[in-house]
Structures are given as structure tokens and as C-alpha cells.
């Protein structure tokens with residue numbers, strides 16, 4: 663287990679205190695108390711639909727030039743939790759028919775997410791060798807191929823949206839995904855993540871910007887894409903966004919905790935990298951217990967946001983609880 667010095671300064675007051683006890687009292691992770699059979703079956707069902715759609719919707723690996731299409735499929739079809747595609751499908755399912763098929767949108771956002779991972783792992787960024795239990799794209803192929811595979815996946819996501827939703831809701835989907843992946847959101851978060859490396863005086867505000875943008879943006883985006891493929895109203899979309907913000911913050915705090923506490927084999931990516939790189943993380947600023955407390959706090963906020971959504975939110979509620987106690 664890594665140990666970090668708590669570096670909370672006076673300017674960090676807004677995120678400095680965390681006192682929640684509602685999700686799980688005590689210092690241990692909460693236990694999800696009820697049988698999760700229905701939830702797991704539904705989650706696996708969404709993942710299976712995603713895998714099938716990925717296989718069908720991506721260009722065949724033999725498409726010329728085969729090397730780029732092999733690299734795209736190598737990173738995309740390596741597994742991964744498929745959280746964002748699951749969110750697209752489960753958000754769509756909250757609303758009554760008629761629906762557009764959410765699967766092309768689910769595949770599109772997984773393409774953008776996977777591109778962000780390929781680039782995140784490059785030597786000029788986090789310099790990682792392991793991703794989704796396999797050598798990273800630049801290790802398996804080479805840096806130029808990895809860079810191009812990321813570029814191609816990003817562009818392909820928008821091709822998918824325009825091809826599969828040529829009229830409504832295509833424009834709104836393109837706009838939502840472009841915003842989530844933009845220089846103000848995903849890329850902005852990644853930029854500040856790098857700028858904050860080795861910073862000894864990083865503030866809680868900077869940390870919140872990083873997490874909200876490098877991670878929560880795409881989680882919000884996934885939920886909103888799902889809402890847009892179905893019969894959601896403007897206020898439903900706002901509720902999905904508010905929920906995604908809190909789920910996204912929980913998700914990245916847990917990612918930071920796992921980086922400091924889990925092993926590489928379980929994670930499928932190299933553990934201990936954040937401390938090694940001097941990243942500004944929740945664990946670095948607030949310590950492990952502080953980070954766990956904030957994760958529970960954002961989980962409680964996510965669960966509260968869920969109550970403003972229509973339909974049967976049981977699946978999303980269990981998903982939030984599962985993401986808090988995940989081990990990879």
C-alpha cells in the first residue's frame with residue numbers, strides 16, 4: 663500500500679472536510695447487502711450487447727490498411743468494464759418507447775473512451791505498459807500506430823453517430839459527445855492532470871476540475887446520449903447530467919484509491935503509477951480514508967440525484983453502489 667502525505671492547504675476548504683456516514687459507517691468499504699443477481703444479469707446483458715455491437719459496427723480488421731484496423735480492434739476488444747455503453751443503454755431504458763437503438767451511441771462513446779485510454783498510456787502522457795490486462799497499444803504495435811488508432815477511433819465515433827442517427831437525434835448526439843470530449847472537458851481534464859503532476863501545492867479546486875473533466879464528462883455524456891436516444895425531456899437530461907457528475911466523481915476517486923491500493927493483475931493496468939508520477943489525486947490530497955469518505959459522499963449525492971429521474975432506477979442505484987465497492 664502506498665502512503666501519501668496529506669497536502670490539504672487552507673485554500674482547499676471546500677473539499678477539505680468529509681463527514682458522511684450515511685452510506686456506510688466506519689472506515690471499511692460498504693458491503694452491498696442485497697442479492698445482486700438481477701443487477702448482474704442485466705449488467706452482463708448490456709455488456710454482451712455492447713460486445714456484439716462493437717464486433718459488428720467496427721471496420722473489419724482486414725480493412726486496408728490492416729495495421730490501423732487491427733490496432734483499433736486490439737484496444738477496443740480487450741474487454742474493459744464497458745461502463746459508458748452500459749450507462750447509455752440503461753439511461754435509455756428509463757424512458758418509455760419509442761426509442762432509437764442506443765447501441766450505436768454506446769459503441770461511439772466506447773470508441774472515444776478507448777481513444778482517450780490509448781493516448782493516456784503513451785510515453786508522453788502516463789507512460790503505461792499495461793491496459794485492460796494486455797500490453798498497451800504502443801507496446802503491442804508502436805507509438806505512431808497507437809497515436810493513429812486513437813485518432814481514428816475518435817473520428818469513427820462521429821461517423822457512427824451520423825450514419826446511425828441521420829436525422830433525429832443525430833445532431834444532439836454529435837453535439838453532446840463533442841462537448842464531453844472537448845478541450846473544455848475530457849481534454850481539458852487531461853491537460854490539467856498533466857500540469858498538476860509533481861505539484862506540491864495543488865488545490866482541491868484543481869483536483870475537482872481534473873476529475874470533473876477527465877472522467878465525469880464522459881460519464882455524464884454517456885447518460886445524456888442514452889436519454890437522447892429515447893423520449894427524455896429537457897429536465898430529464900439535466901437530471902441525468904447531475905447524476906453523471908456525482909457518479910463520475912465517485913468513479914475517479916475510486917480509480918485513485920485503487921491505483922494506490924490494488925495490484926496490477928487485478929486492475930489490468932499498472933498499480934502505483936499515480937504516486938510514482940506525482941499525480942494530484944484524491945489520495946494524495948486527502949489520504950486514503952479522506953478519499954474513501956469523499957467517494958461515499960459523492961455516492962450519496964448520486965443516489966439523491968437518481969430520485970429526480972423517471973422510470974425504474976433500481977439498476978442505476980445498484981450500479982452506483984457497485985462502482986463504489988469495485989476492485990478494478
Ligand code: IPE
Nearest residue numbers: 742743744745794877914917
Ligand atoms: C479508466 O476508465 C480511465 C478512467 C476514467 C478512470 P475505466 O476504469 O472505465 O476503464 P475500462 O474501460 O474499464 O478499461
Ligand code: IPE
Nearest residue numbers: 778779782788852876877917
Ligand atoms: C485518465 O485518468 C482518464 C482518461 C481520460 C483516460 P487516469 O490516467 O487515472 O486513468 P488510468 O488510471 O490510466 O486508467
Ligand code: MG
Nearest residue numbers: 782787788855
Ligand atoms: Mg492519466
Ligand code: MG
Nearest residue numbers: 782783788790
Ligand atoms: Mg493513466
Ligand code: MG
Nearest residue numbers: 917918921936
Ligand atoms: Mg488512474
